[in-house]
Amino acid sequence: MTHYDRIIFLDVDVLVIKPLDELFHLPPVPIAAPIAYWLDPPKFTSAFLVIQPQRTLFDALVAKIDETMNNNGFDMDLLNDFFRHDLKSNERYVFPEIIVLPGYFLTLSPHLGKEKVKWNGAKRQHPALSPFLDTYLLHNSTYVVHFSGGPKPWSLSESSSSQMAQKLNYYQKYNLEFLNEFREISKSRGQK
Numbered sequence: 512m513t514h515y516d517r518i519i520f521l522d523v524d525v526l527v528i529k530p531l532d533e534l535f536h537l538p539p540v541p542i543a544a545p546i547a548y549w550l551d552p553p554k555f556t557s558a559f560l561v562i563q564p565q566r567t568l569f570d571a572l573v574a575k576i577d578e579t580m581n582n583n584g585f586d587m588d589l590l591n592d593f594f595r596h597d598l599k600s601n602e603r604y605v606f607p608e609i610i611v612l613p614g615y616f617l618t619l620s621p622h623l624g625k626e627k628v629k630w631n632g633a634k635r636q637h638p639a640l641s642p643f644l645d646t647y648l649l650h651n652s653t654y655v656v657h658f659s660g661g662p663k664p665w666s667l668s669e670s671s672s673s674q675m676a677q678k679l680n681y682y683q684k685y686n687l688e689f690l691n692e693f694r695e696i697s698k699s700r701g702q703k
Contacts, residue, residue, distance in 0.1 A: 512564045513564045513565065513566050515564055516535075516563065517534075517535050517537075517561060517562065517563050517564075518561075518562045518564060519531055519534055519535075519559075519560070519561050519562075520559070520560040520561075520562055521558070521559055521655065522558040522559070522657060524657065524658045524659070524663055524664075525558065525559070525617070525655050525656060525657050525658070526655065526656045526658070526685050526688060526689045526692070527654070527655050528653060528654065528655065528656060528685070529653070529654040529655075531654060531655075534561045535561075537561060537610055538610070539563060540563065540608060540609055540610050541562070541563050541565060541568050541608055541609065542555075542560055542561065542562055542563075542590065542594065542608075542609045542610075543560070543561040543609060543610035543611075543612055544556055544557065544559060544560050544561065544590075544609065544610075544611065544612060545559055545611070545612040545613065545614055545615075545616035545617040546611050546612065546613065546614045547587070547614070548614030549619060549622075554587065554591045555590070555591065555594075555609065555611050556587060556617055556657075557585075557586045557587040557589075557590050558587075558617055558657050559616060559617040559655055559657070560590075561610075561612075571593070572589065572590075572593060575589055575592070575593060576589065579592065594608055594609050613652075615649060615652035615653050615654070616653075616654045616655060617653075617654070617655045617656075617657050618649055618652075618653040618655070618656055618657065619656075619657055619659050619660065620656050620657060620658045620659060620660070620685060620686070621659070621660045622649060623649060623650060623653070623656065623685060656685045656689075658685075658686070658689065664685075664686045664687075664689035664690040664693060665689075665690060665693050
């Protein structure tokens with residue numbers, strides 16, 4: 512896709528809730544991506560990428576795929592390993608050729624279903640509570656909701672989606688919105 516100046520890539524299980532146009536005007540870097548705020552050590556997510564297509568970069572990444580897969584890695588691991596520059600200690604990271612966007616550009620859907628969110632991953636030394644993870648503030652800041660950790664919206668039955676409509680919190684609201692959009696697209700393509 513090198514005939515494009517910039518591409519925004521989104522995983523299929525996301526819902527865009529704010530315009531992303533401003534991302535086409537970022538400074539010229541190969542990749543911009545939100546920080547994966549739920550991970551420790553820091554990484555950027557591959558579920559939402561702003562890409563400046565370059566053939567040489569594409570070829571270099573393709574050459575690393577087998578190595579990443581042999582280490583049980585995924586696309587996110589490939590990109591983070593490729594762009595990470597270790598300093599003198601393995602505990603510090605810099606991403607000099609990319610722009611790391613704030614975490615609220617991509618919010619995990621389960622984090623919109625609670626009033627306050629804490630998480631304590633296996634590698635995280637201390638439980639983390641970020642100030643923007645107040646549900647109301649997060650809802651107002653989020654650009655893209657990523658449906659992770661739980662049923663995908665398209666897996667919900669008619670009865671569960673109608674029950675959901677009666678007691679909507681942000682998480683359920685976005686699940687229902689995605690489901691309705693998914694059904695409309697499926698109808699227009701002649702699918703059930």
